[in-house]
Amino acid sequence: MEYILSxxxxxxxxxxxxxxVLMMAYLGIYGERKLWAAVQLRRGxxxxxxxxxxxxxxxxxxxxxxxxxxxxxxxxxxxxxxxLVTCFVALSAWAVVPFAENWVVADINVGILYIFAIxxxxxxxxxLGGWASNSKYPFMGAMRSAAQMVSYExxxxxxxxxxxxxxxxxxxxxxxxAQKKIWFFIPLFPMFIIFFVSALAETNRPPFDLPExxxxxxxxxxxxxxxxxxxxxxxxxxxxxxxxxxxxTILFLGGWLPPLDIYPLxxxxxxxxxxxxxxxxxxxxxxxKALVPRYRYDxxxxxxxxxxxPISLFxxxxxxxxLFIFDLAP
Amino acid sequence: xxxxxxxxxxxxxxxxxALLVITSKNPVNSVIFLIFSFFNAAGIFLIAGAEFLALIxxxxxxxxxxxxxxxxxxxxxxxxEELNKKTNFVKxxxxxxxxxxxxxxxxxxxxxxxxxxxxxxxNKLNSLTNTEIIGSKIYTEHFYHFQIxxxxxxxxxxxxxxxxxxxxxxxxRQDISSQVSRDQEKNVELKDITFEETE
Numbered sequence: 001m002e003y004i005l006s007x008x009x010x011x012x013x014x015x016x017x018x019x020x021v022l023m024m025a026y027l028g029i030y031g032e033r034k035l036w037a038a039v040q041l042r043r044g045x046x047x048x049x050x051x052x053x054x055x056x057x058x059x060x061x062x063x064x065x066x067x068x069x070x071x072x073x074x075x076x077x078x079x080x081x082x083x084l085v086t087c088f089v090a091l092s093a094w095a096v097v098p099f100a101e102n103w104v105v106a107d108i109n110v111g112i113l114y115i116f117a118i119x120x121x122x123x124x125x126x127x128l129g130g131w132a133s134n135s136k137y138p139f140m141g142a143m144r145s146a147a148q149m150v151s152y153e154x155x156x157x158x159x160x161x162x163x164x165x166x167x168x169x170x171x172x173x174x175x176x177x178a179q180k181k182i183w184f185f186i187p188l189f190p191m192f193i194i195f196f197v198s199a200l201a202e203t204n205r206p207p208f209d210l211p212e213x214x215x216x217x218x219x220x221x222x223x224x225x226x227x228x229x230x231x232x233x234x235x236x237x238x239x240x241x242x243x244x245x246x247x248x249t250i251l252f253l254g255g256w257l258p259p260l261d262i263y264p265l266x267x268x269x270x271x272x273x274x275x276x277x278x279x280x281x282x283x284x285x286x287x288x289k290a291l292v293p294r295y296r297y298d299x300x301x302x303x304x305x306x307x308x309x310p311i312s313l314f315x316x317x318x319x320x321x322x323l324f325i326f327d328l329a330p
Numbered sequence: 331x332x333x334x335x336x337x338x339x340x341x342x343x344x345x346x347x348a349l350l351v352i353t354s355k356n357p358v359n360s361v362i363f364l365i366f367s368f369f370n371a372a373g374i375f376l377i378a379g380a381e382f383l384a385l386i387x388x389x390x391x392x393x394x395x396x397x398x399x400x401x402x403x404x405x406x407x408x409x410x411e412e413l414n415k416k417t418n419f420v421k422x423x424x425x426x427x428x429x430x431x432x433x434x435x436x437x438x439x440x441x442x443x444x445x446x447x448x449x450x451x452x453n454k455l456n457s458l459t460n461t462e463i464i465g466s467k468i469y470t471e472h473f474y475h476f477q478i479x480x481x482x483x484x485x486x487x488x489x490x491x492x493x494x495x496x497x498x499x500x501x502x503r504q505d506i507s508s509q510v511s512r513d514q515e516k517n518v519e520l521k522d523i524t525f526e527e528t529e
Contacts, residue, residue, distance in 0.1 A: 078362070109459045113385040120393030124365075127397070131358065131404050139404075146401045150394060170382075170461055298504070 013105045017094050024278070025238040029056045031279075032286045039290040063234075066227035071133060074224065078132035083229045086125025086236030090243060093118040097246050098173050100256040100270030111172035112160060115247060116153075119202065122240050123149040125233070126204070126211060130221035141220025144297065145204060145211035151304040152201040158312035159195045162188060162319045163251045168330030176255030178330070185252035191315055192252045194308050196284070199244035201304065203237065206289040210297055245281040246274075253277045333377050340373040357403045365396045382461040 030045065030053060037044025045052030070076055096111040098104040108114060123146055130142020164170065166188070167178040185192040201208040212220030222233055249255055255277075256270030295303070323329040347367040354360045368391045375384035468476050 075358075078358075108381065110381050110385050110461060113382070113389065117385045117388035117393060120389060120397075123393075123397055124400075127400060127404075128362075143401065143405070146397055150397055153393065302506075 010105065014095065017097075017105055018091055020099075021091060021094055021239050021242060022235070024242050025235055026056050028238055028242065028282055029059075031282070032289075035283065035286045036290050039287075060231065063227055063231040068227040068229055069224075071135065071224050073134045075132040075134065078128050079224075080229065082125050082129030082132060083225065083232035083236065084125075085128065086122060087232040087239070088236075089118055089121045089125065090236040090239035093243050094239070094246075096172060097243070098176060098250070098255060099274050101173070103256075103271060104173065107171070107173060110170045112164065112170050112175065112251075115172075115243070116157065116160060119240065119243065119247075120149070120153050122203075122236075125236060126221050129225065129233070130211075133221070133224040135224055137217045137219070137223045138221045141211040141213075141217050141222075144217075145221060148204070148208065148210065148300060148304075149202055151301060152198045152308075155194055155304065155308035155312045156198045156202060158309070158316050159191045159198070160251070162191050162312070162316050165316070165319050165323060166330070172250055172255075176250055176257060179254040179257060180261070183252065183254040183257075188252065188315070188319070190311065192248075194312055195248060195251065196281075198304075198308060199248060200285065200288060201300065203241045203244050205241060205285055207292040207294045208300055209294065210300060213294060215294075241285065242278065242282065245278045245285070248281050249274060249277040253281075337374065337377050340370045340377070343367070344370045344374070357406070358400070361396065361400045361403050364399070365392055368392045368396065380460055382459075382464055 033055070034044040034052075045055035048054040048058045070079060093115050095105045096108055096114050098107070126145040126149075127142045130138040130140075130145070133139070163175065163184055166184060167175045169175065169178075200206075204211050210220075211217075212222060214220075217223075222230060225233060256274040258265040258268065258270075258273055344367045347363040347370070350363040351360045351367065354363060368387060372384040372387045372392075375381075375387060
């Protein structure tokens with residue numbers, strides 16, 4: 001009986017987390033569109049609901065009610081499976097994210113490895129979808145995406161290693177608690193920048209959205225997708241983006257910790273700080289999209305392999321040496 | 331009880347998907363089943379309590395190796411009629427798998443007890459997480475093996491690069507630093523042009 005109850009409790013927690021992620025996605029779409037509108041001196045969504053707040057709901061319903069079109073020559077099983085993989089993978093990674101102290105569904109020993117593994121699976125949704133569509137543009141998009149995501153995973157891995165050297169644990173809660181004295185983005189500032197840019201590339205966000213570059217590939221891997229399949233891709237991508245925001249928050253911005261451990265700040269519950277930091281990083285992502293033009297594909301590869309990889313490798317060695325020489329290793 | 335049921339499910343799925351890898355007509359389906367069997371192998375590691383190995387399995391094999399596999403297989407220009415013909419790899423396959431099975435039997439039957447792979451439950455190391463155990467074992471006792479493995483991988487990597495590297499002279503390459511360092515004084519020249527008077 002107790003066993004069943006504990007399983008039910010885990011289910012309940014998971015539903016809460018998924019609900020929270022979907023709410024984030026909802027507010028994220030709205031906020032991003034308003035932000036880009038403000039940058040471009042437009043109004044943005046302002047018709048549906050007060051201040052256009054219901055616009056994402058209207059879009060959601062529209063996509064759900066449209067007819068799903070499956071191309072005749074497509075590999076149908078994989079075609080339908082691909083967006084499900086994207087969405088499933090992006091949502092399942094949230095199981096280990098600590099929203100506040102002890103506010104986590106699964107507090108596992110190797111949390112950061114789990115997130116890294118799961119986020120590296122995100123590429124499958126895109127590559128399979130692009131291949132199964134049996135069409136040129138999606139296929140090109142899938143190829144680009146595969147090469148891009150594998151390249152930037154390398155530098156993400158090294159950045160994570162530098163942070164782990166300073167923490168001495170793979171557990172996400174331990175990583176946050178290790179930042180009580182100082183948030184890691186101050187001593188590891190170059191790594192913070194590299195992680196931020198690699199996160200953009202890893203989630204196919206502009207300026208690295210080459211898998212769906214509309215000027216060259218129409219819509220890349222999503223060309224053949226319509227209605228709810230498209231919606232699943234869209235949601236999966238947003239959830240993955242927010243996951244990257246949460247990862248930056250946990251690794252560099254001290255997770256749920258307040259900026260200063262003094263009275264009015266530490267009275268605010270941790271989850272508020274966490275969400276504020278995630279929202280801030282998401283705002284930065286949005287600003288990058290609004291301000292930076294898209295990279296050319298060879299520039300993207302150059303940046304990943306010839307700039308980020310050497311710098312992050314060097315910083316791993318440097319961090320390890322500094323920790324060893326000054327005997328700071330945890 | 332629960333763990334052993336899961337073990338049988340996972341191992342059944344590994345075997346089934348491994349069989350599908352070699353019987354699928356379409357190579358892309360083969361790779362997808364290969365990925366599925368990697369997943370189940372990770373599941374077996376999890377049951378054994380080796381969460382580090384399970385996730386490394388996912389990161390290395392599923393997240394990197396299989397992506398590149400899929401990438402290459404998708405780009406192949408395949409002739410399906412050629413593929414559907416029977417191949418002569420049965421003999422080689424039986425010999426290799428026979429050798430592998432013999433090795434495993436030898437390992438499990440004759441391996442000295444004190445060097446057993448299975449971590450003793452009463453070991454004092456058990457209070458550490460298995461990530462820490464693996465780290466402390468690799469970087470102290472098995473340091474040289476670790477270094478040699480690294481060197482072998484490095485040699486293989488350099489070899490792969492040397493085999494595929496071709497320098498073509500007619501490719502126009504972008505030199506970003508020279509582009510950025512261009513300025514008006516070096517690149518713009520002002521000249522006085524004299525016009526001929528026309529009548």
